[in-house]
Amino acid sequence: MNATARELAIAIERQPASPPSLTQWAADSGTSTRTLLRRFRAESGCTVAQYTLRVRMRLALKLLDQNVSLTDVALQCGYRSTTSFLAAFRRTFGAPPAAYGYAFNEQPE
Template sequence: MLSLYFEPAESPLGWEVPTVVDATGLTGPLLEYVVALGSTAHDRRSHALTVLWDLLLPVPVAAIPSILPDDAQTRAVALAIRANPADGRSLARWGRDVGSSARTLSRRFRSETGVSFESWRTFERLNAALPLLADGLPVSRVAREVGYLTSSAFIAAFRRELGTTPAAYFNGTSATSTD
């Protein structure tokens, strides 16, 4: 991944918010070239940017909510899951570990994040899975690394939250297979 920031006024594209783009083909090397030029070679940079603006294509990005709770005990659980999404402790076990009841943690997760504990954990697991999948790791390995016992359970959660399978998401298709 390469991140570049342009002043909105510098770009003729009219994008005023950060935008993820497809960096395949010529776009990736051209972005690296622009970075290497820096601000010293004004004419060459200007020419490269003219070509770059023609090549940039935004890509859809899944937004998976990931709000951290404010309550100290609930936040401790959330941070521990974020650090290790494969941790499968139940809410009752988490409660014992942080000195709270499962019911209190459940209520706080819902009130402070807007979703249940299980939904929040699913979001965290999917957030952890996306970079692994983008790196080309097999779905079965990613599923295990983020806490799913089977690939099919992971694919089902992925499809439920993102509307497609992992393979289709990264291939830009709407396939319904379960790799």
């Protein structure tokens, strides 16, 4: 991965809830947004959106393992609501967190 694409991936991993603006990232690195997106995909094998989703879902699984409430998991992963987080989780894994043994209680024990 070239330096710009690698740095973008690191930035997404550091702040998956609020990844950097691609327009601003491209401008700061002296390239166009389209070129940045092309390089990222060529070097990572996925789009920036797919990469961000993967990072968010890894974080979600980690937080769910720690019995963090669904609301907090959703917010820490960058979702505006629990409903949107649950929809993304279901699309990614094919089932809701409960199917994997994660409880839906809103208060951690």
